[in-house]
Amino acid sequence: MNKSILMLLASGLMISFTGCMTYPLNDTQIPYRVTHFEGFELEPNMQIDIQARNVYTDNWETIATTRSRYRTMGELPILDPVTGLEFFPWETWPIWIAPQYWETVAPNNRVKCQIRGLREDGRFIQTYNMAPDWSDKGALADFGENGNPDKFITLWSY
Numbered sequence: 001m002n003k004s005i006l007m008l009l010a011s012g013l014m015i016s017f018t019g020c021m022t023y024p025l026n027d028t029q030i031p032y033r034v035t036h037f038e039g040f041e042l043e044p045n046m047q048i049d050i051q052a053r054n055v056y057t058d059n060w061e062t063i064a065t066t067r068s069r070y071r072t073m074g075e076l077p078i079l080d081p082v083t084g085l086e087f088f089p090w091e092t093w094p095i096w097i098a099p100q101y102w103e104t105v106a107p108n109n110r111v112k113c114q115i116r117g118l119r120e121d122g123r124f125i126q127t128y129n130m131a132p133d134w135s136d137k138g139a140l141a142d143f144g145e146n147g148n149p150d151k152f153i154t155l156w157s158y
Contacts, residue, residue: 018119018123018124018125018126019039019040019041019042019046019048019068019090019117019119019125019126020039020040020125020126020127020128020132020139020143021037021038021039021117021125021126021127021128021153022038022039022040022128022131022132023036023037023038023039024037024115024153024155025127025128025129025130025131025153026127026128026129026148026150026153026154027129027153027154027156028153028155028156029155029156029157030155030156030157031157032096032157033096033097033102033111033113033157034094034095034096034097035094035095035097035155036091036092036093036094036095037050037064037066037091037092037115037117038089038090038091038092039089039090039091039117039125040068040078040087040088040089040090041068041087041088041089041090041119042085042086042087042088043068043088044068044069044070044088045067045068045069045070046067046068046088046090046119046120047065047066047067047119047120048065048066048067048068048090048117048118048119048120048125049062049064049065049117049118049119049120050062050063050064050065050066050092050115050116050117051063051115051116051117051118052097052101052113052114052115053101053113053114053115053152054100054101055100055101055102055103056100060116061101063095063097063098063101064092064093064095065092066090066091066092067090068088068089068090069088069089069090070088071088071089080134080138080139081134081135081136081137081138082137082138082139082140082141083138083139083140085139087139097113097155101113101114102157109158110156110157110158111156111157111158112154112155112156112157113154113155113156113157114152114153114154114155115152115153115154115155116151116152116153124151126143126147126148127147127148127150127152127153128143128146128147128148129146129147129148130145130146131146132146132147133146
């Protein structure tokens with residue numbers, strides 16, 4: 001097989017294993033400890049659980065749940081330009097992240113919270129350090145440049 005076919009197969013297989021969270025990005029400062037979460041899945045109607053690490057128990061607890069959706073009438077499909085795979089968006093309502101998920105960081109009393117996304121099949125959702133741009137090189141190559149290798153993101157607040 002030639003290199004481009006192998007790349008298409010590899011990227012299609014890798015992307016199909018997980019969805020992605022495109023907002024918030026890793027190390028984002030959020031005001032008043034309130035934010036929403038959004039991203040994409042390769043399957044419609046996939047349940048997404050947003051979890052935060054409880055700093056007192058060290059357990060991951062679900063703080064929001066949503067599902068990926070079909071596109072609405074008139075909405076153009078979101079396609080990976082390299083693989084042609086369609087992405088299905090998901091988003092949560094804005095939520096206030098409770099105090100048990102925030103850890104104070106000295107010396108300036110900022111607080112940090114660790115967040116991860118989990119699919120209903122138990123697989124982690126990929127996150128980003130920088131805003132993704134799949135427009136020319138595709139999702140897999142972009143994740144290599146802008147993706148977060150950790151299974152969680154850190155949010156900051158006061």
